[in-house]
Amino acid sequence: MLRPIMFVGTASDVGKSIITAGFCRIFRQDGHRPAPFKAQNMSLNSYATPEGLEIGRAQAVQAEAAGIPCHVDMNPVLLKPTSDQASQVVLNGRLIGTQSAYEYFRENDRHELFVAATQAYDRLAGRFSPIVLEGAGSISELNLKRRDITNLRMARHADAATYLIADIDRGGVFGSVYGTLALLEPEEKSCIKGIIINKFRGDARLFEDGRQQLAELTGVPVVGVLPYFRDIFLEEEDSVVLARKQRGLGAAGLVKVAVVLLGRMSNFTDFDALGHDPRVQLYYTHDAAEIQEADIVILPGSKNTIEDLLTLKNNGLAAAIVQAHRTGKTVVGICGGYQMLGRSVEDPAGVESRVPATAGLGLLPVRTVLQGEKTTQQRRFAFRDGAVPDCQGYEIHMGQTIADGPPQPVATLADGTPDGYFAGPRCWGTYLHGIIDNPVVIDYLLAPYTSQKTSAPFDFAAFKNEQFDRLAALIRENVDMAQIYAALHR
Structure with missing residues (x-):
């Protein structure tokens, strides 16, 4: 049994999630049975477990790296922002309500959540070893530390060998590492076994003096310097990465696919497989001209469908999407985007918004009523007229969508339930996240715009598995794994 290991950060987006995934793969390769854990995650990217419970997408990806099914104990608390000041609170995979930031950070609430988080961790630690924990944000936020349920408080509960990650x-980087460690209490700093410098550009030998200086300043060794890389693909969880995703138009001859950037966009990983198809130029945009240039326009999921829909109307993107449909472009909606394509979205109970109802884009003859109960299920389904449910996806949504007239399903679930509405090959909507991970769906979507066929269907699962192995090799090459293992042997 190995001691747990934890990766914490000097700030958000320093690479904790990716490094955690890499170590999950390393421990699996070395014959251990690792599992990821993050006590509290704040993300609009989520996933449904096999049991039909909801966790952060990052922990599902890390479980893939570890070679095990994801489980709700890997992420007991999930916050899904519905506005700048409020979030849905998902506890042990189930929605328990929406709270403002002030309400959420009240001490009593946090105590109860910490108890739930430690119980989830203890259950997980009884089944796997080592547990690979991930922190959140910075570990030195003094105003939040006593309410923290994610970082060093959890490290101390788990007795985890903890490594601080900094983005050079x-x-x-010197100020962020030194300042972070200087603000820790002695019992907190005693958890820290090493520093990992991430995203180094150039020859790492040039940082040898820096490694020594950081070790002398902090009393903590620098155990690795990881290079900045662009050639290893891993699914991201934080919407901040969308700013780095390509938005411009690409080479001639490719099918141009525009994903509409929404303020509360969720599950943008829905489009990763499509983005890797060699026939496709995929980009994210909130520019009406770029929507008009696209062959295919996709409205993605949203954590606040009505508010995002109102924004689309106010900034002219709604009109651009409707115009794209009128000129023969393909328009597809997924989850919240499917709801937006209908005739109306209603929220009488204020589940997501203070606005009780608004008209949709009117491209599909459906209406949606948001409800408090959330659907979270992994699904097998047959796409369109397929006879066998040989496709995979998952549902995470609030409310029900009703067709005006006979159903025209996009897919039929394995239990015979219809999903979505198919108004024609150039306009349809579905609740199924991950639907465009399936080659048959990608080929159908692209067929009106290209006669080019791939030599073999793109195996996205095999591709991701290869990326995990490449990430593990990169970490092994640039991190002192002997020091890591020495810290993990009790």
């Missing part, structure tokens, strides 16, 4: 690419 953003600058100020």
Whole structure:
């Protein structure tokens, strides 16, 4: 049994999720049975477990790296922002309500959540070893530390060997590392076994003096310097990465697919497989001209469908999407985007918004009523007229969508339930996240715009597995794994 290991950060988006996934793969390769854990995650990217419970997408990806099914104990608390000041609170995979930031950070609430988080961790630690924990944000937020349920408080509960990750690419790495460690209490700093410098550009030998200086300043060794890389693909969880995703138009001859950027966009990983198809130029945009240039326009999921729909109307993107449909472009909606394509979205109970109802884009003859109960299920389904449910996806949504007239399903679930509405090959909507991971769906979507066929269907699962192995090799090459294993042997 190995001691747990934890990766914490000097700030958000320093690479904790990716490094955690990499170590999950390393421990699996080395014959252990690792599992990821993050006590509290704040993300609009989520996933349905096999049991039909909801966790952060990052922990589902890390479970893939570990070679095990994801489980709700890997992420007991999930916050899904519905506005700048409020979030849905998902506890042990089930929605328990929406709270403002002030309400959520009240001490009593946090105590109860910490108890739930430690119980989930203990259950997980009884089944796997080592547990690979991930922190959140910065570990030195003094105003939040006593309410923290994610970082060093959890490290101390787990007795985890903890490693501090810093992003050198953003600058100020000495100040961020030194300041972070200087603000820790002695019992907190005693958890820290090493520092990992991430996203180093150039020859890491040039940072040898820096490694020594950081070790002398902090009393903590620098156990690795990971290079900045662009050639290893891993699913991201934080919407901040969308700013780095390509938005411009690409080479001639490719099918141009525009994913509409929404303020509360969720599950943008729905489009990763499509983005890797060699026939496709995929980009994210909130520019009406770029929507008009696209062959296919996709409205993605949203954590606040009505508010995002109102924004689309106010900034002219709604009109651009409708115009794209009128000129023969393909328009597809997924989850919240499917709801937006209908005639109306209603929220009488204020589940997501203070606005009780608004008209949709009117491209599909359906209406949606948001309800408090959330659907979270992995699904097998047959696409369109397929006779066998040989496709995979998952549902995470609030409310029900009703067709005006006979159903025209996009898919038929394995239990015979119809899903979505098919108004024609150039306009349809579905609740199924991950539907465009399936080659048959990708080929159908692209067929009106290209006669080019791939030599073999793109195996996205095999591709991701290869990326995990490449990430593990990169970490092994640049991190002192002997020091890591020495810290993990009790």
